[in-house]
Each structure stands twice: as C-alpha cells, then as structure tokens.
Amino acid sequence: MTLEIAQVYSQIEAMATDVKKRQADYRQKIDLALQTIATISKNQEQLERKIQNARTTWLVAGLKGKAGIKHPLKPCPHDFMVVASDGSQIDVDRHQSAHLFLLNIGLVRLQYGSSPDASFSSIPTLYFREDEMSIRSHDGRQTPIEGPLLGIKRGVEECRFLADLVDEIKMNLPVIALIDGSLIMWGLVGQRYDDFVIDALLINGFLKQLDRFAALNHRRPTAVASYISYPRSADVVNVLRVQLCPHEPVDCDKYCKGKFEGRECDSVGGLLDRVLFNELLAHGERSAVFNSSSTIVEKYGAHQVCFFYVKLDEEVARVEIPLWVADNKDLLDLVHSAVVDQCNRGFGYPVALSEAHEQAVVTGADREQFWSLVDRVLNDNNLSLQHSLKQTSKRVKWI
Numbered sequence: 001m002t003l004e005i006a007q008v009y010s011q012i013e014a015m016a017t018d019v020k021k022r023q024a025d026y027r028q029k030i031d032l033a034l035q036t037i038a039t040i041s042k043n044q045e046q047l048e049r050k051i052q053n054a055r056t057t058w059l060v061a062g063l064k065g066k067a068g069i070k071h072p073l074k075p076c077p078h079d080f081m082v083v084a085s086d087g088s089q090i091d092v093d094r095h096q097s098a099h100l101f102l103l104n105i106g107l108v109r110l111q112y113g114s115s116p117d118a119s120f121s122s123i124p125t126l127y128f129r130e131d132e133m134s135i136r137s138h139d140g141r142q143t144p145i146e147g148p149l150l151g152i153k154r155g156v157e158e159c160r161f162l163a164d165l166v167d168e169i170k171m172n173l174p175v176i177a178l179i180d181g182s183l184i185m186w187g188l189v190g191q192r193y194d195d196f197v198i199d200a201l202l203i204n205g206f207l208k209q210l211d212r213f214a215a216l217n218h219r220r221p222t223a224v225a226s227y228i229s230y231p232r233s234a235d236v237v238n239v240l241r242v243q244l245c246p247h248e249p250v251d252c253d254k255y256c257k258g259k260f261e262g263r264e265c266d267s268v269g270g271l272l273d274r275v276l277f278n279e280l281l282a283h284g285e286r287s288a289v290f291n292s293s294s295t296i297v298e299k300y301g302a303h304q305v306c307f308f309y310v311k312l313d314e315e316v317a318r319v320e321i322p323l324w325v326a327d328n329k330d331l332l333d334l335v336h337s338a339v340v341d342q343c344n345r346g347f348g349y350p351v352a353l354s355e356a357h358e359q360a361v362v363t364g365a366d367r368e369q370f371w372s373l374v375d376r377v378l379n380d381n382n383l384s385l386q387h388s389l390k391q392t393s394k395r396v397k398w399i
Contacts, residue, residue: 054250061235062291073284079113084352100128106359137196231318241265281311
C-alpha cells in the first residue's frame with residue numbers, strides 16, 4: 001500500500017498554518033523581552049530586591065551589571081596562549097572480564113604571536129584498584145564510580161590535567177584555559193548523593209583545581225572559562241519574567257501553582273537566552289555578566305559561577321567563568337577576545353576545544369580493541385576470564 005499523499009496534503013497545510021502562527025507569537029515574545037530588558041536599567045535596584053525575595057520554580061540569573069548593556073570586542077594581546085582539555089571514557093561494564101574503567105584526557109596548547117607554537121597530547125589512565133573504583137567515607141560507606149558519576153569524575157580530571165598543563169608553562173604570557181561545557185556540576189544537582197561524594201568530587205576535586213588556576217593567576221594573567229555551544233538556558237529571560245510578575249514578593253507556588261497558562265510571565269516564557277541576545281548583540285559583542293543561582297553553586301565560594309553571552313557568526317554561545325575572573329576586567333576582556341578569536345579560527349567553535357576533543361575521543365573500534373587486549377593479558381597470566389552470557393553471545397556468530 002502506498003502513502004495517500006492527497007489525504008496528507010491538507011494536514012501539511014494545517015501544520016504550516018500552525019507553524020506560522022507560532023512564529024508570530026514567538027516574535028511578539030521576543031519584542032516584549034527586548035522592551036522589558038531595555039527598561040530594567042531605570043529601576044534595576046528595585047528589580048534586584050524583587051529577585052532576592054522571589055520564590056520561583058525556575059532559575060533566575062543574578063545581576064552583576066546593567067542587564068541590557070552590550071560590551072564591544074577588544075583585540076587579543078599580540079602574544080598569548082590558549083590551552084584546552086576534553087575527555088572520554090570507557091565505563092565499567094559488568095558483562096566484561098574485568099572490573100575497571102578508563103579515562104582518556106586530551107590536552108592542547110596553542111601559542112599565538114611572535115613565536116607561534118602548538119602541542120597536542122592525550123593521557124589515558126586505567127582505574128582498577130579497589131580504592132580507585134569507588135568513593136569511600138570515613139565510616140566505611142562507599143559509592144561506586146560508574147555511569148553519571150564517572151562523567152563527573154572525568155570533568156574533575158579534565159580540569160586537573162589542564163591545571164597541570166598551565167603550571168608547566170614557563171613563558172610569561174597571558175593564558176586562557178578552556179573547558180567544554182559547564183563549570184556547574186549539574187550531575188550533582190537534584191541527585192541523592194551523600195555528602196562525602198560531593199565533598200570528594202566537588203569540594204576536594206573540582207574546586208581544588210580552580211584554586212590552582214586562581215593561584216597561577218598571581219604568577220601571570222591566567223583565566224579559566226568554559227564554553228557552551230547552542231545553550232538552552234533561560235536564566236536571563238527568567239529575570240524578565242520576575243520583572244513582569246505583578247505579585248510582590250514573587251511566589252510561584254502561592255499565586256500560580258497548577259497554572260500553566262495565562263500568567264503574566266508567560267508573555268516571555270519559553271524564550272531562551274540565546275534568542276534574546278541574538279537580537280540584542282552585534283557580532284563579537286558580549287552581554288553583561290550574570291551570576292548563576294543554581295543551588296550547587298552555593299558551595300563554590302570564591303569560584304561562584306558567573307556567565308555572559310557572546311554573539312558569533314553562526315550562534316550565541318554561553319561562556320562561564322569563576323567570580324575572580326568576572327571581577328577582574330582585564331581577565332574578563334581576555335576571555336571575551338580569546339573566545340571570539342578561537343571561534344573565528346575554528347569555524348564557529350573554539351579551535352583549541354575542537355582539537356582537544358580529537359585527542360580525547362575513544363571510538364567504538366578503540367573500545368573493542370581495549371577489551372580484547374584486557375582479555376589477552378589476563379589469559380596470558382593464566383587468570384580466568386568470566387564474561388556474562390550476554391557478552392559471549394555478542395562474540396559468537398550464530399548465522
């Protein structure tokens with residue numbers, strides 16, 4: 001039986017009409033958002049108090065400057081360096097012959113200016129000892145490192161190796177250290193991990209590495225930043241939702257619980273920050289700096305996560321920085337200019353991060369070769385190989 005195109009045609013026409021209406025409604029939301037952010041500067045102190053007292057069901061950005069201000073692009077230093085890290089992993093697999101995992105960290109150093117230079121490397125590390133395979137508390141509790149938790153550990157190791165790379169640099173050049181993704185450990189948000197797990201990965205892990213970057217900044221200008229391509233956050237749009245809310249204090253549960261339409265804030269609801277700043281910014285410009293209000297960021301101390309948006313050729317990206325970078329105008333300008341320069345060199349995406357990814361990637365063929373090597377070495381050492389029947393079935397050709 002063939003598809004009855006004639007019957008589908010009227011449905012396609014109805015879809016096109018619906019899309020056209022939604023686009024018109026979306027345009028109205030964008031226009032209202034632009035009007036609202038333009039008026040914020042007139043009463044921003046009042047809005048800041050309203051945000052502080054608000055009880056919302058969504059994240060609202062903290063304001064560090066005039067929300068609608070635009071910052072022009074400044075030139076990069078003549079001589080500077082960009083370093084980046086990225087990672088991949090081979091996770092614990094209960095169907096395999098050995099209980100282990102592997103992290104592969106890719107590192108890139110790009111030097112620009114009078115003496116251009118570059119270095120590329122990857123560092124694979126195998127974890128197999130009992131004390132490496134789990135996070136343990138002082139009272140004997142333990143949580144295995146696998147799945148999402150392994151992804152978080154990989155982020156810590158990416159930051160550690162990146163700090164090592166910066167520490168090894170002898171030249172007195174400004175350095176921008178780039179990480180792919182967010183500085184916010186979203187994997188720990190909303191999860192019921194014990195405090196000893198959060199302490200190990202965040203307090204004594206990731207934040208300790210950010211401490212190292214802050215200390216390296218005393219030796220020479222050093223900034224650390226993360227780059228988020230095509231961000232889906234709406235923290236700044238949510239500031240506008242608070243502004244438009246007629247209730248004070250704002251309290252979503254009290255006034256709007258179970259109400260999903262007809263709210264005043266819905267007039268800009270559904271917009272993403274990148275859409276707003278795509279309209280607001282010119283190419284190369286960045287937005288004001290904002291604070292993240294994520295609950296996990298409360299533990300970051302001096303490394304409280306701030307962010308700004310920057311408009312590039314093909315997209316608006318979100319760049320996250322620690323508070324000590326945001327409060328240093330020279331470092332902030334350095335991050336801004338270096339990120340735009342990297343994207344111009346890398347076809348819209350920071351070339352250092354792209355190259356770090358290439359160094360780190362572990363392909364499906366790599367995984368097969370890795371597990372075959374593990375089996376062979378165990379067999380050569382007369383160690384019994386215990387695969388699950390599921391794994392065995394994958395290795396046997398039945399037809």
